[in-house]
Amino acid sequence: MRIRTRLIAVAVSVLTAVSMMAGCGSSSSSEPREIVAKEEAAEKAEAKDAGEQQDAQAEAGAEGGQEGGGQEGEGQVDPPGQEAEDATTIEEQVLIDRDGIRVTAKQYVTDSIWGEGIKVLIENNSDIDVMVGCDALIVNGYMISDLFSADVAAGKKANDTIYLSSSELKAAGIDVVGRVEIYFHAYDSDSYDSIFGKESAVIETSAIDRIDTKANDDGVELYNEGGIRIVGKTVDENSFWGMAILLYMENDSGRDVVIQVEDLSVNGFMMTPYFSADVYDGKKALDDITLMSSELEENGIESIEDVELKFHIYDPESYDTIADSDIISFSAKQ
Numbered sequence: 001m002r003i004r005t006r007l008i009a010v011a012v013s014v015l016t017a018v019s020m021m022a023g024c025g026s027s028s029s030s031e032p033r034e035i036v037a038k039e040e041a042a043e044k045a046e047a048k049d050a051g052e053q054q055d056a057q058a059e060a061g062a063e064g065g066q067e068g069g070g071q072e073g074e075g076q077v078d079p080p081g082q083e084a085e086d087a088t089t090i091e092e093q094v095l096i097d098r099d100g101i102r103v104t105a106k107q108y109v110t111d112s113i114w115g116e117g118i119k120v121l122i123e124n125n126s127d128i129d130v131m132v133g134c135d136a137l138i139v140n141g142y143m144i145s146d147l148f149s150a151d152v153a154a155g156k157k158a159n160d161t162i163y164l165s166s167s168e169l170k171a172a173g174i175d176v177v178g179r180v181e182i183y184f185h186a187y188d189s190d191s192y193d194s195i196f197g198k199e200s201a202v203i204e205t206s207a208i209d210r211i212d213t214k215a216n217d218d219g220v221e222l223y224n225e226g227g228i229r230i231v232g233k234t235v236d237e238n239s240f241w242g243m244a245i246l247l248y249m250e251n252d253s254g255r256d257v258v259i260q261v262e263d264l265s266v267n268g269f270m271m272t273p274y275f276s277a278d279v280y281d282g283k284k285a286l287d288d289i290t291l292m293s294s295e296l297e298e299n300g301i302e303s304i305e306d307v308e309l310k311f312h313i314y315d316p317e318s319y320d321t322i323a324d325s326d327i328i329s330f331s332a333k334q
Contacts, residue, residue: 034333035220035232088207095201096184100126115166124152129189135198138181140211142172143285171286178211179204217248222328227253235304235332242293248286251279258316264309269299304332
């Protein structure tokens with residue numbers, strides 16, 4: 001059951017990434033709300049009302065002072081050649097070369113739709129058709145979804161691009177890509193037998209010295225045991241599939257883990273959480289708990305107020321349970 005839930009969650013995650021990059025989804029301008037501890041929810045609601053009154057007064061005063069004035073910095077442009085200097089680049093390098101399969105990183109690219117990525121050349125010098133993909137993609141220490149899969153016939157080559165999910169880079173606060181870790185796998189295209197898996201390679205870009213190493217862990221700490229920490233960040237009530245709860249996770253447990261959600265309820269109603277996050281040892285991740293619109297409508301839920309859940313954490317290799325949390329409760333800022 002847990003394996004099936006994980007597969008469904010992965011499928012939802014991939015489809016969501018595709019819809020985001022294609023510009024699909026809700027057109028609502030509603031911003032995600034912060035997650036707060038239950039006892040803080042009422043206090044923050046009162047503070048919000050007082051703050052709105054102060055903002056209205058300040059805005060009225062600012063409008064009077066802006067008449068006839070220009071905007072500071074108006075008309076400034078970057079010096080000639082500045083954009084080219086800031087462009088991220090990589091050196092060509094062989095990422096993997098085994099079992100007759102070679103993958104070479106050729107160029108760092110930026111696409112107006114798919115975002116940033118690594119252009120690669122895949123050479124299949126074996127005598128079987130193969131499919132090459134990624135087990136994991138890690139950018140600046142954050143687990144990032146990838147949409148990479150290349151089929152290459154025996155004795156042939158293929159050019160392809162490993163794209164870095166722009167929505168997940170934004171969620172992680174990554175403005176500059178400096179370090180990319182890729183874990184490759186390869187299968188026989190006909191029999192689906194594994195040729196190799198988790199073959200890792202590291203690419204450092206020209207921006208390696210400019211990356212921000214501060215963790216994007218603002219929010220309410222929900223779990224912190226055994227080197228595994230989970231933080232509730234925001235609630236998005238206008239996500240592509242319905243509603244979403246964004247979590248930050250970091251793993252310093254000494255081994256790779258999978259984190260799932262069980263026994264989730266929203267406003268007292270049991271819901272199906274579509275969520276499964278692989279977090280490698282020493283890495284961080286941000287991912288959404290997806291709540292489907294059909295189930296929200298069935299239970300008459302228009303806004304997330306109170307949430308209860310449990311975390312189930314297990315070893316991805318042995319499937320042995322590492323930890324099952326107690327019931328955790330939190331609310332969304334009103």
